[in-house]
Amino acid sequence: MKKNTRLNLLIALAYCVTLIGGMYLGYRFLKDxxxxxxxxxRLANNTEEEKVExxxxxxxxxxxxxxxxxSLKNLPIDSLLHQLDPHSAYLPPKEAxxxxxxxxxxxxxxxxxxxxxxxxxLVTHVVKDGPAFASGIKQGDKILKVDTATVSGRSxxxxxxxxxxxxxxxTTVQLTVLQQGATTxxxxxxKRGKVEVSSIDAAYMINQETAYIRIGKFGxxxxxxxxxxxxxxxxxxxxxxxxxxxxxxxxxxxAATALANQFLPENKLIVYTQGKHEPRTNYFTTGGxxxxxxxxxxxxxxxxASASEIFAGAIQDLNRxxxxxxxxxxxxxxxxxxxxxxxxxxxxxxxxxxxxxGRSIQKSYKRGYKAYQQEIKDRLDNGELTAESAKVDSxxxxxxxxxxxGKKIFAGGxxxxxxxxxxxxxxxxxxxxxxxxxxxxxxxxxxxxxxxxTSEYLNKAVSVFNISxxxxxxxxxxxESKKITIDTKQLIPAKPLIYKNLKLMLYKYYLGDVGYYKAxxxxxxxxxxxxxxxxxx
Numbered sequence: 001m002k003k004n005t006r007l008n009l010l011i012a013l014a015y016c017v018t019l020i021g022g023m024y025l026g027y028r029f030l031k032d033x034x035x036x037x038x039x040x041x042r043l044a045n046n047t048e049e050e051k052v053e054x055x056x057x058x059x060x061x062x063x064x065x066x067x068x069x070x071s072l073k074n075l076p077i078d079s080l081l082h083q084l085d086p087h088s089a090y091l092p093p094k095e096a097x098x099x100x101x102x103x104x105x106x107x108x109x110x111x112x113x114x115x116x117x118x119x120x121x122l123v124t125h126v127v128k129d130g131p132a133f134a135s136g137i138k139q140g141d142k143i144l145k146v147d148t149a150t151v152s153g154r155s156x157x158x159x160x161x162x163x164x165x166x167x168x169x170x171t172t173v174q175l176t177v178l179q180q181g182a183t184t185x186x187x188x189x190x191k192r193g194k195v196e197v198s199s200i201d202a203a204y205m206i207n208q209e210t211a212y213i214r215i216g217k218f219g220x221x222x223x224x225x226x227x228x229x230x231x232x233x234x235x236x237x238x239x240x241x242x243x244x245x246x247x248x249x250x251x252x253x254x255a256a257t258a259l260a261n262q263f264l265p266e267n268k269l270i271v272y273t274q275g276k277h278e279p280r281t282n283y284f285t286t287g288g289x290x291x292x293x294x295x296x297x298x299x300x301x302x303x304x305a306s307a308s309e310i311f312a313g314a315i316q317d318l319n320r321x322x323x324x325x326x327x328x329x330x331x332x333x334x335x336x337x338x339x340x341x342x343x344x345x346x347x348x349x350x351x352x353x354x355x356x357x358g359r360s361i362q363k364s365y366k367r368g369y370k371a372y373q374q375e376i377k378d379r380l381d382n383g384e385l386t387a388e389s390a391k392v393d394s395x396x397x398x399x400x401x402x403x404x405x406g407k408k409i410f411a412g413g414x415x416x417x418x419x420x421x422x423x424x425x426x427x428x429x430x431x432x433x434x435x436x437x438x439x440x441x442x443x444x445x446x447x448x449x450x451x452x453x454t455s456e457y458l459n460k461a462v463s464v465f466n467i468s469x470x471x472x473x474x475x476x477x478x479x480e481s482k483k484i485t486i487d488t489k490q491l492i493p494a495k496p497l498i499y500k501n502l503k504l505m506l507y508k509y510y511l512g513d514v515g516y517y518k519a520x521x522x523x524x525x526x527x528x529x530x531x532x533x534x535x536x537x
Contacts, residue, residue, distance in 0.1 A: 048076065048077065051077060051344075052073070052076075052077060056072055056073065056080075058338055058346060058348060059084070062348055062350050063276065063277070063348060063349065063350065064085075064277075064278075064349045064351055065275075066276060077090045084348075086365050087335055088335070088347060088349045089346075089347045090344065090347075091344060091345045091346075091347065093343030096345040108167065108168055108192055109165060109166045109167065109192055109195060110131045110132040110165060110173065111126065111127035111130020111133060111195040112125070112126055112127070113125035113127075118443075118447070119152065120144075120151075120152045121142065121151055121152065122140070123138070123139055123142070124446070124509060126138060126139060127195055130193070130196075131192060131193045132190060135188045135190045137177060137188060137190075138180065140179075141179045142177065143177055145174075146164040146174075146175060146176075147164070147174050151164070169194055170193075171192050172189055172190065172191050173189075173190055174189050175188045175190060176188075198221070199217060199218070199255075200214070200215060200225050200229050201216045201513045201517070202214040202513045202514045202516070203229045203233065203514075205238065206242065206527070206531070209238065209240055210241065210242060211233045211240070211241050212527070213229060213241060213243050214244040214513075214517055215244070215259075216248055217251045218250060218256050218259070220255065222255040222259060223261075223262070226259060226262060226290075227290050230262070234290075238294070240296070241294060241296050242527060242534070243297070243321075244517075245298060245300050245311065246301040246303065246304060246526070247303040248303075248307070248308040249304075249306070249329075250306030250308060250309075251306075251307045253271075253307065255307060256270075256308070256310040257270050257271065257283045257285075260285065260314045261286055261287075261289050262292075263289055263292060263296060263315065263321070264289065264314065264315075264320055266285055266287025267284055269282055269356040270283045270284065270285060270314045270356065271283050271314060271353055271354065271355065271356070272353075272354050273334055273351040274352060275334070275349075275351035275352060277350065278334075295534050295537065296315065296320060296321030296322070297324055297530035297533055297534055298311075298312055298322070298323050298324065299324050299325050299526045299527070299530060300312050300324075300325040300328045300415060300417060301328070302326050302328065302329060304325075304329060304415075305328065305330075305331040306332070306353075306361075308328065309328045309329070309331065309353075310355075310361065312328065313415050316415060317357040322418050323418045323419070324418065324529050324530050324533070325419075325420075325421055325526050326417065326420065326422070327414045327415065327416050328415040329414060330361065330362055330363025331362065331363075332354075332360055332361025332413075333349045333351075333353075334350055334351040334352065335347045335348060335349055336348055336350045361414065361415070363413030419533065421525050421526045424525060426493065427493045427494045427495075427496060427497040428497065429490045430487075431490035431491060431494055432494040432497055432498070434484060435479065435494075438482060440482060441498075441505050444474075444475050444478045444502070445502060445505040446509065447478075448478060449467070449502065449506055450506065453510070462507070462515070462519055465503065465519075467502045467506070471502065472495075475498065475502060504516055
């Protein structure tokens with residue numbers, strides 16, 4: 001992994017500071033890109049040798065590419081699947097069960113976000129109208145016990161904390177909570193329920209005629225949430241849009257195609273799938289979208305994957321908007337699940353996703369240029385590609401292609417933006433990375449800085465606010481108290497980032513995701529590029 005990519009992932013991890021209790025556990029959208037589960041009665045064999053035989057049989061019948069099955073026969077299951085692609089995998093019974101739970105869409109719990117601060121569960125957000133909200137739990141409260149288990153003062157892993165609070169709708173959990181300003185704890189008996197969570201992380205008017213909308217995942221309600229958001233923003237004068245899909249790892253195929261339908265006219269090809277044993281399947285728009293005419297800028301980065309890439313690829317190929325940022329992840333493989341009688345399962349890649357112009361979204365996991373050329377030849381030979389579509393396929397070694405309207409796009413796996421914005425690493429040194437890794441920013445904000453400001457003040461001052469010099473000095477003292485050595489030489493270039501990060505964490509705590517992005521977008525390079533483009537076109 002490249003240094004910049006590692007650093008970017010670290011930064012993204014640091015910004016995701018709150019853990020989502022109950023309602024979000026396991027919600028990773030593993031039903032990614034049309035994921036299907038097959039119950040095949042012939043998969044009743046449970047020994048390693050018998051499973052290998054069955055898996056090879058399925059590979060011959062279903063796998064996306066031609067495979068020399070004879071070369072796989074004497075390999076253990078994991079080694080066998082490693083010969084295929086990065087997303088084909090064998091799941092032991094426990095992992096297969098957990099995956100099945102997520103595919104069911106189990107978003108049930110009490111509706112709180114919390115952070116483990118000094119071995120104490122600090123409530124950082126309570127979902128409005130959720131079970132915890134109705135019971136009277138508030139931001140800033142501390143959870144001391146979950147049922148009879150003491151969680152305060154114990155170094156329990158995060159997964160253990162989350163597992164104690166989540167649960168099925170209708171079941172009850174007892175929380176012992178020390179509320180802000182109280183000297184004695186209060187018992188809350190909370191009946192778990194279904195918590196409604198919007199797919200839209202943030203949506204607001206960034207200027208008089210331009211809306212900023214961030215979608216962090218493609219879920220079952222994304223289309224409905226988005227349509228409702230658009231109607232609200234239109235009443236505020238929205239004519240242009242910045243749609244932020246950075247760090248959006250994907251989700252449901254239907255959510256991506258439904259979102260594309262909001263922007264594209266009727267009967268336009270959004271995406272198609274195809275594999276050696278899977279005939280081509282096309283996905284077209286139906287028309288009647290809420291934003292078919294307004295100007296659009298879409299933001300992507302190296303962590304935008306699968307469903308995000310399907311949407312961005314359609315917008316780019318059909319020249320509906322401008323794509324800004326960095327090349328996307330390149331996840332364009334479709335998996336199908338085959339279940340064994342003992343509860344284990346095989347996830348096998350059966351097809352690829354292609355943009356309207358025939359570009360493969362999947363980045364190469366094979367050998368470089370020669371492998372690209374061989375795969376082009378194989379797909380031409382078996383009829384998957386025509387000579388014309390081969391010109392624009394992602395296997396063309398990252399060569400540019402001019403569309404019929406004169407727009408230049410690039411192939412090579414993932415989506416290459418129209419306007420590239422490099423990752424700014426100025427000030428991201430080892431000292432700053434240590435502060436991130438040790439959660440010093442988050443701990444200082446929750447433990448000290450939050451008490452110095454109010455949500456009302458922060459909301460009014462978003463365009464001009466910065467932490468004070470006193471805050472900065474106290475932060476350094478706090479870091480030293482946590483055994484962090486202050487490296488003066490590295491501190492100087494990192495200082496602007498420290499100010500910025502403390503501001504963002506403060507806004508996140510008091511004003512949630514919307515506040516965070518309002519503060520972040522004040523200086524975000526991609527957002528500035530998008531606004532500049534929309535203003536001049």
